[in-house]
Amino acid sequence: MKRTKREPKPERERVRQGNIDLTFVLVLLILLGLGIVMMFSASYAIAINEEKDGYYYALRQIIFAGAGLIAMFAISFIDYHILAQKGVAVVAYAVSVVLLILVPIIGTDQGTGITRWLKLPGGLTFQPSELAKFAIVILFAYLIDQNFDKMKKFRTGVVPYVILVGIIVALLMLQPHLSCSLLILMIAVTLVFVGGAKWWHILIVVLIGALAMTALVLFLIQVKGVGYFTNRFESWLHPFDSINPDKTWQTRQSLIAIGSGGMFGLGFGESRQKYLYLPESENDFVFAIVCEELGMLGAVTVILLFGALVAQGFHIATHCKDRFGMLITIGFTLQIALQAFLNIAVVANLVPNTGISLPFFSYGGTALMMQLAQMGIVLNVSRSRMLETVRRPLHPPGEPEEPYYKQDA
DSSP states (O other): OOOEOOOOOEEEEEEEOOOOOOOHHHHHHHHHHHHHHHHHEEEHHHHHHHSSSSSSSHHHHHHHHHHHHHHHHHHHSSOOGGGSHHHHHHHHHHHHHHHHHHHHHOOOOOOTTTTOBEEEEEEEOOOOHHHHHHHHHHEEEHHHHHHHHGTHHHHHTTTTHHHHHHHHHHHTTTTOOOHHHHHHHHHHHHHHHHHHHHHOHHHHHOOOOOOOOHHHHHHHHHOOOOOOHHHHHHHHOOOOOOOSSSHHHHHHHHHHHHHHHTTTTTTTTOOSTTTTTTTTTTTTHHHHHHHHHHHHHHHHHHHHHHHHHHHHHHHHHHOOHHHHHHHHHHHHHHOOOOOHHHHHHHTTSSSOOOOOTTTSSSSOOOHHHHHHHHHHHHHHHHHHHHHHEEEOOOOTTTTTOOOOEEEOO
């Protein structure tokens, strides 16, 4: 009896797609539901004052949220590697640049005095800065993934990214949109750092960028006047200044709303500041209404929910099977984290008013739908990280697998 080793048969790979990250979805839906409810409470009086139905803003937000959720779950089934193509990344970036160029030319200010929107048919508007955030994440993730072995060199690992993000930031500052500029810069720096660039290369660029941003702000002050920047800075330093109450009114009313809520809040719908005292209560300052109606406990709950969403997003990124998926997940998750932090910091007067919205809470169709679409991409990455590979020897269907060894007579 001679025992011989038989050549192993060819192997095939059978892949079973996993489910979406249910923890991420659950936290996201709680945030979205709570955000719509609080936005409705904050916008009711404003809608009545504008001679509209009290449910006007809430109904529109629900429609945007519904469309965004449909898009999110649909996107979660589409392989995110479609975005890992040069054409997709470059086209998204090019379109965002063109739209940002059009904003100062044919844009509208939506009554805010700052031109940041483009008009669409049917009375709708679109904010190109939201597309710019998406484009930067996709393009940077693609370039870093394709040139990972060159990221240690300053010429190839830093300079191209500085040029690309510099164009976007320059166009945003023409609006001016300082908060979005800072947000995109922080996302870009993080992606380049995670992508393998040397920390001291990044430090040099950050220092030079800070000087360039300061020079640009000073230039815009000369062109547009000192009002836009100095008023916000003064309202941050002296929110209860009685000499210039118009400059500090919004910050003052926000702090009054937070203080009025106390520990447990005045109760849902019982806010006093939303009755035309607090400007933009349905938008950038909706968190102040959360504090007033739900108190410190409600505010802390919202912060913890954002923390849980961000933590789970980073968990998905660290368990991703490829570099591109990891980078886009970090980029989109970081966007939510930074926007939430900056908005809450502005409402609490920890930083000057930057005009940035609170994700899933602030009124705005463009931002909400883009955020939910991006979360759909994160969910698709979560599906892929749960892929299971099963390797089995090939054999005819219905027949038992042959043993690895067999005996010869």
